[in-house]
Amino acid sequence: MEGLKVSEAKMMVYIHPSKSTKIYDAILRELSSLLFKFNENFNGVVLAYEFDILDKSARILNGIHPYIGVRINAKSLIFSPKPDMLLEGKVVKVTQGSIHVIVLGFASAIIPEQDIRDEFVYKIKHEEEVFSSKFHKRHVIKVGTMIRFLVKSLDEEILHISGSLMPAHTGCICWLARHLEDGAVTERSKKKKRENEEESILQDHGTVSGEALSVKDDHRIKKSKKGKRPKAES
Structure with missing residues (x-):
């Protein structure tokens, strides 16, 4: 943090x-x-x-x-929190207009409705107030959830923080950890695929004097010449 x-x-x-x-x-x-x-x-x-x-x-x-x-x-x-820093805290209260958080067990923070991105919708599930993502049903913020949020301002006298959930990399820490991990796995898979494609290309091509020659194309050309019939003279 x-x-x-x-x-x-x-x-x-x-x-x-x-x-x-x-x-x-x-x-x-x-x-x-x-x-x-x-x-x-x-x-x-x-x-x-x-x-x-x-x-x-x-x-x-x-x-x-x-x-x-x-x-x-x-x-x-x-x-020493400053604006635009990322903090983590435990949600202690959820209302339709705000999310209340405790940071490090002593500093209070509030995230007002206007600073909660449109992805999150206020709902009441099983008599519990929550903010649930419209795109990811498992991304839910409720009392007891550990969240990551952006600092907007700090009242130094009462140690009260004003926060924001507008950036995409803020929200439930557990969900973000799984999501980022999945993203890293996907990126590694793409990288591996590119490496395999490059290796396949290298196997299918030779290099002579710095010039790439296609083995497959060369083989096709030779076969074509071998099967060519002589033209009849008139």
């Missing part, structure tokens, strides 16, 4: 002097406060992290409430 990246940066973490005997736990607490929130410094949402303390001798910073500054090297997993 697009939108995920690993970011590595050197940081200064400020620890209250009362936590000086438990520096490691205090750093964990500070970094944990960044999780699942949009951070401008990382230009995304921090999903996970690991760190190493660079300087064992921390500095005490002057002020009304003096803090201890600890330098660390942090590696973070960042979720």
Whole structure:
């Protein structure tokens, strides 16, 4: 899935002097406060992290409430969706006017009716609301379906994504995987057929001084000459 990246940066973490005997736990607490929130410094949402303390001798910073500054090297997993990226998520609600999705278990996304391609038709099957493809009966989107969709925009404050199912390569992930695999098999079959045809042509033709000579045509010509009768003289 697009939108995920690993970011590595050197940081200064400020620890209250009362936590000086438990520096490691205090750093964990500070970094944990960044999780699942949009951070401008990382230009995304921090999903996970690991760190190493660079300087064992921390500095005490002057002020009304003096803090201890600890330098660390942090590696973070960042979720940073941008327009035109492809994301994957689980459908949690389907209505006639929209499809609601949860991405990575915390970010919400909505795909409004105007951004769902005409291939999908809203139906109620067995008392369940679904969007079903007019061309492929097995391509169905319903609650619980994992789908791939295109990002249109992101509201950074509430982590709300506006998505689209207009591109042909979006929809139910399971169906797309089978469809793309079938397409790859078909392409390989076409390639194999072309290779067989080329091999057959090479077997039927010889090459002399860079010029191709047809064995079949040459054989036919010789046979024709052999069976030719002499013309009677008048």
